[in-house]
Amino acid sequence: MRKPFIAGNWKMNNTREAAKALVNALVPLVADVETVEMAVAPTFTCLQDVAELLRGTRIELSAQNISYAAKGAYTGEISADMLKDVGCTHAIIGHSERRQFFGETDEGVARRVRAALDNDIVPIVCIGESLAERESGKTFDVVLGQLVNGLASVKREEAARVVVAYEPVWAIGTGKTATPDQAQEVHAAIRAKLNELFGAEVGEAMRIQYGGSVKASNAKELLGQKDIDGALVGGASLVAEDFAAIIKAAI
């Protein structure tokens, strides 16, 4: 059985005080949740404060990005070592906003995944098609291409640690959610490709999150799909009650 995994991507929101208030509101709401893995991904500047508040809770700490380099002359980057130092156990990699606005490529994703795995950080690898790609019938080519390229350096024995997040770009922050059938169709194709890449035993154990306007009102139906093992939540993770309701929909 795959344990559902709900992660909140705060994106570029919240200064430290707001971040602390959000975590303080969230922690008691999900204190009794044992069967769902939970994480939040604050901005880099809030990681330290959030890490302190999460100590002793079941909520894990994720970064929103990770450098592929270990150290040195990489201005503006944050290494896996530094993330671990501050308490991160996870890192989101290849989010569509990174691909769209900051030139992130599949090759860069693969290098970041390598850096994460080499440092015991769980990579949450984001893949997804744009509206134009979906409308021109390229969804599966794009999504599976990003998957294969992004996981190019992952060995069979480490693949079970990787989390994949399918996030159709047209559904992110737009209020348009993929229907449960649309999402499941792509998740099933991702699962089949993971089985092909790493063998069925490993592929069936890997978690595939759905992301794209997940809300308390649509979470249960999405999470009820066979190959949807959790959610990567943007906007709704900024409101403690809404994020807690999504987590509880996964129980």
Ligand code: PEP
């Ligand atoms: C995301 O940022 O990964 C995301 C899915 O955002 P939203 O839930 O706001 O669509």
